[in-house]
Amino acid sequence: MIYDLFIIGGGVNGCGIARDAAGRGLSVFLVEQNDLASGTSSASTKLIHGGLRYLEHYEFRLVREALIEREVLLKAAPHIIWPLRFVLPHHDGLRPKALLRLGLFIYDHLGGRKILPPTRTVDLHTDVTGEPLKADFTTGFEYSDCWVEDARLVVLNARDATAKGAIIRSRTKCVSARRDGALWTLVIEQNGQQETIQAKALINAAGPWVSSVLGAVVGRNDPDKIRMVKGSHLVVEKLYDHDRCYIFQNADGRICFAIPYEQNFTLIGTTDQDHKGDPGKPEISDEETDYLLRSVSEYFRMPVTRDHVRWAYSGIRPLYDDGASKAQEATRDYVLKVDKPDDGAPVLSVFGGKITTARKLAEAVMDKMKPFFPAMKGSWTAKASLPGGAFPYSEVDARIAALQKAYSFLKPAVIRRLFRAYGTEAEKILEGARFANDLGQSFGPISEREIEYLRANEWVVTADDILWRRSKLGLHMKPEEQQALREFMEPTQKSKPKKTAKVD
Numbered sequence: 001m002i003y004d005l006f007i008i009g010g011g012v013n014g015c016g017i018a019r020d021a022a023g024r025g026l027s028v029f030l031v032e033q034n035d036l037a038s039g040t041s042s043a044s045t046k047l048i049h050g051g052l053r054y055l056e057h058y059e060f061r062l063v064r065e066a067l068i069e070r071e072v073l074l075k076a077a078p079h080i081i082w083p084l085r086f087v088l089p090h091h092d093g094l095r096p097k098a099l100l101r102l103g104l105f106i107y108d109h110l111g112g113r114k115i116l117p118p119t120r121t122v123d124l125h126t127d128v129t130g131e132p133l134k135a136d137f138t139t140g141f142e143y144s145d146c147w148v149e150d151a152r153l154v155v156l157n158a159r160d161a162t163a164k165g166a167i168i169r170s171r172t173k174c175v176s177a178r179r180d181g182a183l184w185t186l187v188i189e190q191n192g193q194q195e196t197i198q199a200k201a202l203i204n205a206a207g208p209w210v211s212s213v214l215g216a217v218v219g220r221n222d223p224d225k226i227r228m229v230k231g232s233h234l235v236v237e238k239l240y241d242h243d244r245c246y247i248f249q250n251a252d253g254r255i256c257f258a259i260p261y262e263q264n265f266t267l268i269g270t271t272d273q274d275h276k277g278d279p280g281k282p283e284i285s286d287e288e289t290d291y292l293l294r295s296v297s298e299y300f301r302m303p304v305t306r307d308h309v310r311w312a313y314s315g316i317r318p319l320y321d322d323g324a325s326k327a328q329e330a331t332r333d334y335v336l337k338v339d340k341p342d343d344g345a346p347v348l349s350v351f352g353g354k355i356t357t358a359r360k361l362a363e364a365v366m367d368k369m370k371p372f373f374p375a376m377k378g379s380w381t382a383k384a385s386l387p388g389g390a391f392p393y394s395e396v397d398a399r400i401a402a403l404q405k406a407y408s409f410l411k412p413a414v415i416r417r418l419f420r421a422y423g424t425e426a427e428k429i430l431e432g433a434r435f436a437n438d439l440g441q442s443f444g445p446i447s448e449r450e451i452e453y454l455r456a457n458e459w460v461v462t463a464d465d466i467l468w469r470r471s472k473l474g475l476h477m478k479p480e481e482q483q484a485l486r487e488f489m490e491p492t493q494k495s496k497p498k499k500t501a502k503v504d
Helices: 012-023 052-057 060-076 097-109 150-163 207-217 286-297 355-369 393-406 412-430 448-457 463-470 479-489
Strands: 002-008 028-031 081-089 120-123 139-148 167-169 173-180 183-190 193-204 226-237 245-249 255-261 265-269 309-320 335-339 347-351
Touching: 002 012, 002 173, 002 183, 012 028, 012 150, 012 355, 028 150, 052 060, 052 097, 060 081, 060 139, 060 355, 097 139, 150 167, 150 355, 150 463, 173 193, 173 207, 193 207, 207 226, 207 309, 207 347, 226 286, 245 286, 255 286, 265 286, 286 309, 309 347, 335 355, 347 355, 393 412, 412 448, 448 463, 448 479, 463 479
Parallel strands: 002 028, 002 193, 028 167, 081 245, 193 347
Antiparallel strands: 081 139, 120 139, 173 183, 183 193, 226 265, 226 309, 245 255, 255 265, 335 347
C-alpha cells in the first residue's frame, strides 16, 4: 500500500496532524521512536493559554490564535481540560499597573472570549489569594486560562486518528527516508525488525529531533536549524489550600507560575535555558532549581526550599532559530518548511509550536498539503470532540456524581480521577463491576482492569507509560506499589527494581 502521509513524531504536533489528515480522508502512517508524548509534549506547564508575556514581544497573531483555541479545546475535551483562574500580584518597580491593565484588557478581548470569565482586580489583603503571599503585596489582577493533561491530549489525538483509519506505531524508528520519484521510500525499525513503507508525502514532526531527521534520515546536507530551549519545573508540597494559580513577575523580566497540582502538590515553572546535547535526556540543573525556588519565595510568606521538592521534570522546546539573543525572546510561534524538488515527493518540517496551538498547526500543515492532495476534505477539527469528551463542559460535575452513584463501592476520589482521565470512556473500564475485586488486582490507586484498558487502547507498554505519562500516579503511589506494577507489566523488572522519577 502507498500511504498519503508518513509522519515522524508522536508528540502533540504529529498526532494532531495525523488526526486532522485522517479525518480529511487521507491515509496516514505515523511512527514514534519512544512512547507517545515521551518528549516535549509531556513536559509542559500543562496550560492552554494565550501567553500573556508574548504580548510584550508583539506576537499578536500567536496570542490571538492561542486565546481562541482555549475555548475550542475546552469544548473538545472537557474531561482533560478545564478553566483556571490566575492571580498576578502587582510589584512596584517591575511592570507598572497601567501596563498590566492594558495587557489584560487586550488578553480579555483579543481572542473573542465567550465562556471564560473576565479579568478582575483583587484586594490581596481581603481575598483568600492574598493569604499565602507576603503582606507587602496589596493588589492583584485575576484572569482566566485553562489547564490540560498534556500527555493525555496527545494520546486522545492518536486515538481519534486511528478511529479514522490512521496507523500509529509507537516504539518504532524511521531509520531512512529517500525520495523515489514522486514517492518516499521509508525504512522503519521496531524490535530489531525492519519494514519498508511508501508514501506520497513526508511530515517531519520530530520535535527536538526535527533537524537530525532532516540530516541523518532524509539525507539533507544543510538542514534547517532549531534552537533547543530547556524548560524545567518543580513539583513541591502543597503551598496553599485554595484553587487559584499565581503568575509571578521576576526581576529578570520572566514570569513564574505556581499552580495547584495533583491534589497534594504545587507545580512551579518554568525556566528558559539554552540546551546543548541529547534532547532526549534533559534534566533540571541546580541553577534552575535555585532560580525557581528563589522566584516563588520572593512572593510567598513561607520560603520554598529544596526540602519541599518532591519531583522535577524538564522538556526541550524545539524553537525555530530566529537569532533572538535570549532564550526567553525566541519566538514560540510555529514555522512550517516545505521542501519539494521538481517532480519530487514533498517533505514538510515542523519547527516550534506549543500545546495550545497544536490543532491550528495541524490545520496549517494541511493547508500546505492541499496542492499535493487537492481532493482531500476541508477542515473539521474546530467543532469535533476528542474521545471521551462528547458532552458539554458544564456537565462534568454532574457526570462524575452519576458515576459515583453507579459505582458506589469505589471511593469518590477514584471515580473523579477516572472520569477526569477518560471522560465518558471511564464507563468502559468500570462496566459490569459490582465490587472492587471485579476490577482485578489492585496496585494502589490503579486496577488491573484499567491497566488492560490502557494496553488495549493507549499504546501502553511499560509501567512508566502509566506512572508518568498517561497519568501522574507516580506521585501518589508507594515505592512497593510502583514495583508491583512494574513486575506485573514487565516481569524482567522483578530481579532489578527500577528507580522512580521522584526526587528528595
